[in-house]
Amino acid sequence: MELPQRVIIGFDIFPEIGRILKELHLEGSALIVSGPNVRKIVEPPLSSALNDKDHGFGFSWETISVSSFSECERISYIAKESKTSFLIGVGGGKSIDVAKLASFNSNLPFVSVPTSASHDGISSPFASVLGLRRPYSIVAKPPMAIIADIGVISSASPRLLTSGCGDLISKKTAVRDWELASKRKNDYFGKYAASLAMLSADLVLANCMSIGRRELEGVRVVVEALISAGVAAGIAGSSRPCSGSEHLFSHAMEILAPGKGLHGEKCGIGTIMMAKLHGIDHEAIREALQEIGAPTTAKEISATEDEVVEALLLAGNLRKERYTILDEAKLTSESARNLAKETRVI
Ligand SMILES: [Zn+2]
DSSP states (O other), rough: OOOOSSSEEEOGGGGGGHHHHHTTOOSEEEEEEEEEHHHHHHHHHHHHTTTTTTTTOEEEEEOOOSOHHHHHHHHHHHHHHOSSSSSEEEEHHHHHHHHHHHHHHHOOOEEEEEEEEEEEGGTTTEEEEBBBSSSEEOOOOSSEEEEHHHHHHTTTHHHHHHHHHHHHHTHHHHHHHHHHHHHHHHHOOOOHHHHHHHHHHHHHHHTTTHHHHOOOHHHHHHHHEEEEEEEEHHHHHTTTTTHHHHHHHHHHHHHHHHSSHHHHHHHHHHHHHHHHHHOEEEEEHHHHHHTTTTOSSSSTTTTOHHHHHHHHHHHHHHHHTTTOOOHHOOOOHHHHHHHHHTTTTT
16 A cells, blocks of 8 residues: 555645645755646745745746656656755646656655645546556556645636546446456455545535535535545555546547546546446436536537547447456447437437
């Protein structure tokens, strides 16, 4: 098991960051990685926290705009040249992924500072980057620490939060796929990790009204659940508790209709359809996503009916070593279209 050493969730905690990093026995110089927009917002408070006279750190800042393998290599190179002691990824997805993989490749500690709650990469050991010739995440290391400011996260775009909810609700089918793989293929199945991932999904389902109203308590539930889901993957040593057939659908959509819908939005839509294949209450999942304000149809993410059908067919062929309900459903064009229609995705 690889787990974060410390998880701090609170309000207005940026001024505390220097002290928190000192408590983790980090020293020397930090390399901060973020996107340009996030930088505009968080540079002033983060800089003044790191310039603190008692808990100060030397630091430099690198801006990235894509999560690609070449950006990871660039950041690793800068970290080495500037004798960086640790990396801080600040942002939603891309910056965290790039900083996580660059720190893993450079064998340096990594601290995750999420500014939105859009997926479980903020705490998981996995990084999703372009240019690796596969559409899914690769294994790196979990963050040494996660520092999540609910105030900052709640001011991010509501769409990012609803995407995070889709990524969480997807654990309902991911865990069932994992269980199925254990039954049919004798794959390792960890009950504790599976329960923790399932709990993250159930928490979102139980709090969908509060999340839908964007109450701070609702935002906090999503952040805690995303962190727990990432930790579940760290416990399992695999993304299995967090990623099943619904994620394969999301990856297939990204290949066939790149840029249409956020990761968690596509996972949420995928979960509705995979839930039907698993014979669980797909209507309840659809209603919860609607309550939260997440998309439940192809139209809402500007995708076409054919793209959804093609993605359903491609999904089962993306990762042959990963047994899921798609291996049992053996979808054809006709049955895939029926599935999407019956679940009102198209
Ligand atoms: Zn995901």
